[in-house]
Amino acid sequence: MSTTSTSGSSGSSTAHAIGAAVPAQRRGLAATLHDSWVVAKRNLRRMTRIPEIVVFGLMQPVMFVLLFSYVMGGAIRIPGADSSSHTYIQFLMAGIFAQTVTFAVAGASAGIAEDMTKGLVDRFRSLPMARSAVLVGRTLADLVQTAFTLVVLGLVALLVGWRIHDGVLNALGAFALLLLVGYAFSWIGALIGLSVRSPEAATSAGLIWLFPLTFVSNAFVPVTSMPGWLQGVAYWNPFSATVQACRVLFGNQVGPVDPAWPMQHAALVSVLWSVVITAVFSWLAVRKYRSSTA
Amino acid sequence: MAPAIQAENLVKTFGDVRALDGVSLDVPEGTVLGLLGPNGAGKTTTVRVLTTLLRPDSGRAVVAGVDVLKHPNRVRSLIGLSGQYAAVDEYLTGFENLTMVGELYQMSGRDAKARALELLEWFNLTEAKDRTAKTYSGGMRRRLDLAAALVVRPPVMFLDEPTTGLDPRNRLALWEVIETLVEQGTTLLLTTQYLEEADRLAHDIAVVDHGRVIARGTADQLKAQIGGERIEVVVHEPGLVADAVAALSGYALSEPAVEKNTRRITLPISGGARVLADAIRELDARGIEIDDIGLRRPTLDDVFLTLTGHVAEQQDEEGGAAAKRRGRGGRDKDKSGGTDGTDSIDGTDGIDGQGPDKQAVAAGEER
Numbered sequence: 001m002s003t004t005s006t007s008g009s010s011g012s013s014t015a016h017a018i019g020a021a022v023p024a025q026r027r028g029l030a031a032t033l034h035d036s037w038v039v040a041k042r043n044l045r046r047m048t049r050i051p052e053i054v055v056f057g058l059m060q061p062v063m064f065v066l067l068f069s070y071v072m073g074g075a076i077r078i079p080g081a082d083s084s085s086h087t088y089i090q091f092l093m094a095g096i097f098a099q100t101v102t103f104a105v106a107g108a109s110a111g112i113a114e115d116m117t118k119g120l121v122d123r124f125r126s127l128p129m130a131r132s133a134v135l136v137g138r139t140l141a142d143l144v145q146t147a148f149t150l151v152v153l154g155l156v157a158l159l160v161g162w163r164i165h166d167g168v169l170n171a172l173g174a175f176a177l178l179l180l181v182g183y184a185f186s187w188i189g190a191l192i193g194l195s196v197r198s199p200e201a202a203t204s205a206g207l208i209w210l211f212p213l214t215f216v217s218n219a220f221v222p223v224t225s226m227p228g229w230l231q232g233v234a235y236w237n238p239f240s241a242t243v244q245a246c247r248v249l250f251g252n253q254v255g256p257v258d259p260a261w262p263m264q265h266a267a268l269v270s271v272l273w274s275v276v277i278t279a280v281f282s283w284l285a286v287r288k289y290r291s292s293t294a
Numbered sequence: 295m296a297p298a299i300q301a302e303n304l305v306k307t308f309g310d311v312r313a314l315d316g317v318s319l320d321v322p323e324g325t326v327l328g329l330l331g332p333n334g335a336g337k338t339t340t341v342r343v344l345t346t347l348l349r350p351d352s353g354r355a356v357v358a359g360v361d362v363l364k365h366p367n368r369v370r371s372l373i374g375l376s377g378q379y380a381a382v383d384e385y386l387t388g389f390e391n392l393t394m395v396g397e398l399y400q401m402s403g404r405d406a407k408a409r410a411l412e413l414l415e416w417f418n419l420t421e422a423k424d425r426t427a428k429t430y431s432g433g434m435r436r437r438l439d440l441a442a443a444l445v446v447r448p449p450v451m452f453l454d455e456p457t458t459g460l461d462p463r464n465r466l467a468l469w470e471v472i473e474t475l476v477e478q479g480t481t482l483l484l485t486t487q488y489l490e491e492a493d494r495l496a497h498d499i500a501v502v503d504h505g506r507v508i509a510r511g512t513a514d515q516l517k518a519q520i521g522g523e524r525i526e527v528v529v530h531e532p533g534l535v536a537d538a539v540a541a542l543s544g545y546a547l548s549e550p551a552v553e554k555n556t557r558r559i560t561l562p563i564s565g566g567a568r569v570l571a572d573a574i575r576e577l578d579a580r581g582i583e584i585d586d587i588g589l590r591r592p593t594l595d596d597v598f599l600t601l602t603g604h605v606a607e608q609q610d611e612e613g614g615a616a617a618k619r620r621g622r623g624g625r626d627k628d629k630s631g632g633t634d635g636t637d638s639i640d641g642t643d644g645i646d647g648q649g650p651d652k653q654a655v656a657a658g659e660e661r
Contacts, residue, residue: 046385120381
């Protein structure tokens with residue numbers, strides 16, 4: 001700034017009484033929601049400024065759809081179905097959708113870890129805003145990104161032969177369930193991001209455990225093809241429940257549903273898991289965020 | 295009047311390190327306290343405690359009449375903080391950054407936008423308002439950061455090394471902004487390693503070292519602690535140094551100090567420029583040719599060295615030792631002449647005796 005204009009325009013600012021403009025405080029939940037929305041807007045704006053993040057977030061599931069359906073689809077045999085790749089993609093898509101929403105964890109953990117290394121978090125902490133807003137705002141923005149990814153992924157899947165067989169309403173129910181699960185998992189990502197503190201490490205830490213989680217499940221192969229001891233894990237895996245519920249809601253179930261209890265009540269199990277994960281991990285993450293203040 | 299900022303016996307340890315070892319300070323309303331100290335002295339930790347970013351292990355702090363530990367969120371709505379690292383989102387535009395901060399201060403969207411535009415104009419960022427902060431220069435980011443701290447016109451501001459890393463032009467511009475704020479009645483706590491900055495901006499200075507306040511007073515009081523003014527002469531002919539000492543000893547309050555190899559004589563005086571003029575006439579009358587002569591007052595630099603025994607910037611052993619000698623006798627003076635507190639007659643004196651190139655350079659992060 002030039003010397004003259006600074007001193008010139010400062011005269012006008014003198015007119016404002018110092019300290020007179022401290023606004024009234026919102027309280028409680030309203031304050032938390034308002035502040036979270038402000039932070040979410042900030043994160044959404046960042047996504048439009050760094051479209052690479054959204055684009056690469058899309059490429060991975062799209063690649064999985066293409067690789068699984070064209071490369072492996074012919075070789076993987078689903079019991080009770082013929083072995084054409086068209087059938088495998090009906091079986092596959094629920095798994096890919098569910099994997100996509102859980103992989104959003106890596107985005108949340110990297111984003112939070114990056115925020116924590118920047119001076120901006122000090123700014124947030126010095127403001128009279130809700131303490132949880134930084135995290136809630138992040139998970140809400142991630143939810144929007146996940147929704148966008150699901151839409152694009154669904155269109156790609158339709159192009160390669162995937163179809164909804166049980167009505168649009170049920171399909172929307174499946175997407176709602178996927179978003180709920182994705183939101184729950186983004187809180188796990190938030191906790192990882194707060195614990196790791198380096199964006200690079202957070203990306204790896206956010207991803208690594210998702211491989212066993214998503215593969216020890218019914219997403220890519222039937223659970224009955226696994227060794228007995230692993231079947232129990234796979235059945236109770238929250239990921240399996242989500243996949244099973246979506247498969248039914250999309251009308252993509254090939255043959256009868258597995259008789260295991262969590263598979264028979266997949267939607268309920270999936271919702272319960274999501275609620276529990278959200279409650280536990282949001283509490284842990286907010287606590288972690290607060291304590292890293294002190 | 296109650297102080298706008300008051301800290302009592304703040305202690306904070308990180309592992310084995312006592313970052314704050316009983317810091318007490320108070321800043322009367324409408325005044326500026328300069329917290330002066332080297333890297334790692336505890337300046338930033340003090341600011342972090344007072345701005346609710348860090349809980350002290352023990353101690354008490356009150357800002358704008360509100361207890362920092364009991365009601366941190368009330369304190370947050372009364373303070374502005376601008377740190378060492380510009381705390382702005384580089385992927386948001388200047389306008390979006392300021393609007394976001396306004397909304398998080400619980401202003402309405404419309405008020406936040408109006409205030410953002412007002413601040414952008416004041417900080418000469420109007421043209422850059424719709425560019426992402428990523429494209430801003432270092433000086434522009436710092437201005438944006440300071441603007442963000444001013445969104446609610448807080449009565450109490452904390453500036454943690456606001457000009458570290460800025461070029462002299464941007465630094466001067468930022469000083470003017472800060473001076474304007476103070477004129478408007480803002481109470482300010484400013485940390486700096488730049489002695490010149492404290493000298494210019496602060497009403498009061500607290501020297502911090504190893505987590506303690508080791509001295510407190512106005513710049514003049516602190517300077518007075520370590521002695522008065524002196525004349526420094528560099529004689530042209532080595533053979534005439536003794537003659538020059540004889541000629542000048544009548545003006546000296548005590549024994550002049552002589553450095554043979556640099557032909558430099560330092561004599562403590564009182565009487566200022568009048569005595570300097572007399573001394574020049576006396577030397578001229580005796581035909582003693584001089585290379586340089588100047589009237590020197592102690593600088594905050596000297597104060598700092600005397601108090602802490604080390605220089606403001608982290609230096610090597612040798613630098614530290616030389617600095618100690620300087621601090622004690624004011625003798626082994628900086629050879630560049632005129633840039634460091636010497637009201638030199640050869641026209642090289644800088645702003646308030648401190649050339650920007652002489653200043654301590656920020657070296658990394660303070661804990």
